[in-house]
Amino acid sequence: MLVVGLTGGIATGKSTVSSSLKSRQIPIIDADILAREVVQPGTRGLAQIVDYFGSSVLLADGSLDRRKLGSIIFSDEVKRKKLNSIIHPAVTRAIFWNIVRCWIRGEKICIVDVPLLIEGGLWKWVGRVVVVYCSTEIQLQRLMKRDNSSREEASARLNSQLPISQKVEYADIVIENSGSLKDLEAQVSFSLTKIERELGWSWRISWLFPPFGVLSALSVLAWRALKRKGPPARRT
Numbered sequence: 001m002l003v004v005g006l007t008g009g010i011a012t013g014k015s016t017v018s019s020s021l022k023s024r025q026i027p028i029i030d031a032d033i034l035a036r037e038v039v040q041p042g043t044r045g046l047a048q049i050v051d052y053f054g055s056s057v058l059l060a061d062g063s064l065d066r067r068k069l070g071s072i073i074f075s076d077e078v079k080r081k082k083l084n085s086i087i088h089p090a091v092t093r094a095i096f097w098n099i100v101r102c103w104i105r106g107e108k109i110c111i112v113d114v115p116l117l118i119e120g121g122l123w124k125w126v127g128r129v130v131v132v133y134c135s136t137e138i139q140l141q142r143l144m145k146r147d148n149s150s151r152e153e154a155s156a157r158l159n160s161q162l163p164i165s166q167k168v169e170y171a172d173i174v175i176e177n178s179g180s181l182k183d184l185e186a187q188v189s190f191s192l193t194k195i196e197r198e199l200g201w202s203w204r205i206s207w208l209f210p211p212f213g214v215l216s217a218l219s220v221l222a223w224r225a226l227k228r229k230g231p232p233a234r235r236t
């Protein structure tokens, strides 16, 4: 099975690409959804957040006030790092177990949609990195429209991530999303065909003979982790 890391800047169109892939029956593991699950009422994650940020980040029903927490962490790097240190380990574990489930089901490809794939270092552990790109100005316009936010709020979120121009340096495939949704669909089809063609039949061998699959995956990942200290050269 090939694990494909899907990333991009905020509002560049990752979820739109994910939805398109999902409609083609490709399994998607969405880090934003997992990040919501690990802070549901009653979880250790939510208790840790309340310990650090105080109960003012809770709504009346005891759930997390996401807008309020967002307004705190996107303008304060120290607090953002603290929140990341609470949520990211739990999300990484959940991603791992979801990948194992996909492999057991005998999937050919599984997409891991992680906004902070590059920043968090997870890019080293996936078979392919796909970055959804659009210009910073389009990113801001889409973000303000989608979240009904001001330019300042949108810029604060955008500036809390590695600039998209740097993320593309890590990409095996770049999906350019500055045009229409129709153009985006065409690029998704093209990228998927490319990945499937590269994959060939090796995924079947890996699934039928698990030791072969585990050994080949471990050796490829260890090689990538050891060799890739900086961004790889773009291949497409």
Ligand SMILES: CC(C)(COP(=O)(O)OP(=O)(O)OC[C@H]1O[C@@H](n2cnc3c(N)ncnc32)[C@H](O)[C@@H]1O)[C@@H](O)C(=O)NCCC(=O)NCCS
Pocket: 009, 010, 011, 031, 032, 035, 065, 066, 067, 069, 070, 073, 080, 083, 084, 087, 088, 091, 114, 115, 116, 157, 160, 161
């Ligand atoms: C601060 C929170 C509560 C705001 O919630 P909100 O519903 O407004 O946003 P949502 O979770 O839908 O995230 C929207 C986008 O914001 C960006 N984003 C979210 N968290 C971060 C972060 N810590 N650093 C940089 N960008 C982030 C991502 O591009 C994400 O796709 C929430 O984003 C959160 O819990 N963030 C920390 C967890 C995290 O890093 N999630 C990203 C994937 S693991």
Ligand SMILES: Nc1ncnc2c1ncn2[C@@H]1O[C@H](COP(=O)(O)OP(=O)(O)OP(=O)(O)O)[C@@H](O)[C@H]1O
Pocket: 008, 009, 010, 011, 012, 013, 014, 015, 016, 017, 032, 115, 142, 143, 146, 177, 178, 179, 180, 181, 184
């Ligand atoms: N090609 C496009 N043309 C017009 N609007 C688009 C296009 N692609 C995406 N959008 C819109 O831009 C907004 C951001 O897209 P999307 O939510 O897919 O981004 P994202 O990268 O998943 O964002 P986040 O990082 O917040 O999860 C959405 O409202 C979406 O409908």
